[in-house]
Amino acid sequence: MKYTIDKNEGRAKAATxxxxxxxxxxxxxxxxxxxxxxKGAVSSVDLKDVGTQVELCNxxxxxxxxxxxxxxxxxxxxxxxHWDGPVLTDSGGFQVFSLASLRKIKEEGVYFNSHxxxxxxxxxxxxxxxxxxxxGSTIAMAFDECPSxxxxxxxxxxxxxxTTRWLKRCKEELERLNQQPDTVNQEQMLxxxxxxxxxxxxxxxxxxxxxxxxxPGYAIGGLAVGETHEEMYRILDETVxxxxxxxxxxxxxxxxxxxILEGIERGVDFFDCVYPSRNGRHGHVYTNHGKLNLFNAQYxxxxxxxxxxxxxxxxxxxxxxxxxxxxxxxxxxxxxLCVLHxxxxxxxxxxxxxxxxxxxxxxxxxxxxxxxxxxxxxxx
RNA sequence: GUGGAUAUGGCGCAGUUGGCUAGCGCGCCAGAUUGUGGCUCUGGAGGCCAAGGGUUCGAGUCCCUUUAUCCACC
Numbered sequence: 367m368k369y370t371i372d373k374n375e376g377r378a379k380a381a382t383x384x385x386x387x388x389x390x391x392x393x394x395x396x397x398x399x400x401x402x403x404x405k406g407a408v409s410s411v412d413l414k415d416v417g418t419q420v421e422l423c424n425x426x427x428x429x430x431x432x433x434x435x436x437x438x439x440x441x442x443x444x445x446x447x448h449w450d451g452p453v454l455t456d457s458g459g460f461q462v463f464s465l466a467s468l469r470k471i472k473e474e475g476v477y478f479n480s481h482x483x484x485x486x487x488x489x490x491x492x493x494x495x496x497x498x499x500x501x502g503s504t505i506a507m508a509f510d511e512c513p514s515x516x517x518x519x520x521x522x523x524x525x526x527x528x529t530t531r532w533l534k535r536c537k538e539e540l541e542r543l544n545q546q547p548d549t550v551n552q553e554q555m556l557x558x559x560x561x562x563x564x565x566x567x568x569x570x571x572x573x574x575x576x577x578x579x580x581x582p583g584y585a586i587g588g589l590a591v592g593e594t595h596e597e598m599y600r601i602l603d604e605t606v607x608x609x610x611x612x613x614x615x616x617x618x619x620x621x622x623x624x625x626i627l628e629g630i631e632r633g634v635d636f637f638d639c640v641y642p643s644r645n646g647r648h649g650h651v652y653t654n655h656g657k658l659n660l661f662n663a664q665y666x667x668x669x670x671x672x673x674x675x676x677x678x679x680x681x682x683x684x685x686x687x688x689x690x691x692x693x694x695x696x697x698x699x700x701x702x703l704c705v706l707h708x709x710x711x712x713x714x715x716x717x718x719x720x721x722x723x724x725x726x727x728x729x730x731x732x733x734x735x736x737x738x739x740x741x742x743x744x745x746x
Numbered sequence: 747g748u749g750g751a752u753a754u755g756g757c758g759c760a761g762u763u764g765g766c767u768a769g770c771g772c773g774c775c776a777g778a779u780u781g782u783g784g785c786u787c788u789g790g791a792g793g794c795c796a797a798g799g800g801u802u803c804g805a806g807u808c809c810c811u812u813u814a815u816c817c818a819c820c
Contacts, residue, residue, distance in 0.1 A: 400782055407784095424781080460781045481783065512781075559781090590780040619781040640782040647784055663775070701784070 367555055367582050369614055373724045377606070377633040380723040383614060386553045387444065387452040387504045392614065392635035393719050395626065395712045396420040396454055398643060401427045402437075402447040406647050406705035407698050410449035415679055416706055417713035420504075421449050422638050425497050426458030430480050430487070434500035442502025442550035454638075455503035457494045457536075459510045459559075460587075460619075471511065473528065491535035495556075499543040502550025507585065508536045510559040515593040522563045526572050533558050537579055557583040557616060564597050566604040573608035584609045585616035585636075595625065602632040623652060623715055623739055627732045630719050642712045646705030649693045652712070654738045658686075660704065665690045678710035679703070 368384040383390040397404060397418045404413065413421060423443055428434055440446040444453055462469055462476045469478035475490020489497075494509035510529045513522050537556055544552045558576040562569035576584065586605060589598045602617070609615055616636035617629045626637050642652070649660040653673040658665070660672075671681035672689070680689065680703035692700030715735070722731035 398782065405782065405784060422781080427782090454781095456781045458781095464781085507781075510781095585781085587781065616781095621780050625780075639780050641780060644779070644782060644784090647782095648779080650779095659776085661776090696784095698784090 367553070369582070369612065371612070373726070375723045375726050375728045376631065378631050378719075378723050378728050379633060379635065380720045381614065381635055383635075385452050385504050385555075386551065388450070390419050390452055391717075391720060393626075393630045393716045393723075394419050394636055395716045396422040396636060396638040397709050397713070398422045398638055398640050399447070400424040401431065402443055404705065404709070405643050406701045408643075408702060408705050408709070410447050412679075412706060413449070413709070416710040417717065418451070418709065419713070420452045420454055420636075421447075422454050422456065423447075423501065423503065424456050424458065424461065425494055425501065425507075426456075426461035426489070428455075428501060429458065429489075429497045430482050434497040438500035438502070438550060442500075444502065452504040453501075454505040454557075454636075455498045455501050455507060456618075457498065457507040457509040457559075458489055459494070459507075460512050462489060463512050471528075473531075475509075475532075476511075491532040492539045495536050495539040495543060499540065499546075499549055499551075499554060503554065504551065505555045505557055505583065506536075506540060507557050508533045508559045510561060510587060512588045512591070513561065513563055515563050515588055515591045515597070517563050519565055519568075522561075522565060523568060526561045526568055529559070529561050530572065530575055533576055533579065537581070555582040557581060557585050557614075559585045559587040559618070560605060560609065561588045562605075563588060564593055564601060566601060569601060569605045570608050573605055577608070577610050581613075583614040583616060583636075585618050586634075587618045589617065590620045590625065595628075598625070599628055599632070602629060602634070606633045623712070624736055626712075626716065627719065627735060630716070630723075631728070631732060637716070639712075642708030643705050646708040647701045649690070649700070649704055651704050651707050654735075656739060660686060660690045660693055662690075672704075672707050673711075676707065676710070678707045680707040 370382050372380045372382055381392045397413060399421050402423050428437055437443050437446050462478055469476055475488055477488050480487055491509045498506035509532055511525050513525045540556045543549055544554055558581045560569060560573050562572050589601060606615060614635040615633060617634045619639060620629060620637055621639050651658050651660060651672045665686040668686035670686055672686060673681055684703060689700055689703050722728040
């Protein structure tokens, strides 16, 4: 892997990352395909049409269904889903804490029940690495605990300390797995994850600790889970400077278009969020003038595309009225068109942000974009 | 024509021995959703109970008439 910073503008950066699965130009928005499919009937072939660079899959979900052994036998998740670009797999840590019930956290890992059939599952750093190795992603994420951003200090400090110990075990295990002859991707990279809720001293200390492990990239986790936007930006201001300047920074699970622009300004390279796809499925679509809810009656006879001049597969051919009808009729095509539009919107925005940084006009771009986004319709 | 049944917001229904501002589901209108259970949740509008008359302190609930619909029979 080779990571090169092409240009800096303040703390914002445009970089190029060369991986075994292709080149990634940052800032980049990764498109979330939890179970090796973008929800909303969108395939990896469609992703090419909306400008996707990196696809994101989930360790936990693919482990419970269809099973990582099966994915490995099918040649890894990239071959399985026919995606030839880079893939990042989330470790499953977040799911363990967000949707599993009856979980028990121990030093060795987490015991919990499957959300599909309730069966008992154990996942620790080694298991997560083994599963991600089977999936054969380009980038594997460390198995961490994601404490609530409003958790008490007494809970967060020991949790973060354990996440650090888990990270060391993740690193050792992945190094071992990458040397196995039958490993799908022997060049698989591990990104560490910074935690610490909204306690900047814990965040900073943790960042300093994990950077010593000299990993190829670092993520900031545990944000956008209940705290205010201002708090999130403050934590980024405090934390990012303590992560390696010459390595990619990934802000996990974020966010709205505005969140992403603010993150870019603070030196973040990678983003991912369920918003474009989940909102798309719910008929909420992004435009340069705000967010529209296509379920609203005002679009019943609206002949315009979602956004004039947009080159996405939905806007090229279909009207708001038609898409609204499809959504109301619960036709899959309605969701699909909205999801494609939103992914296109996000991918295009980070692409524009990169060009702006390269031309040293990001701050102007950001201000104008935010003004536009808040012009009319729903503020984003 | 005869006998029976039913008529409650857009649709389907609840409404106790007649008792406070008539409820529910769906639909409709709007909102929430940040390392995704196509889920879920939260608000809101909309009926004066087929029409008319009567009994009663009080009727969607009881009585009469009319109208409409459905079923059976002739």
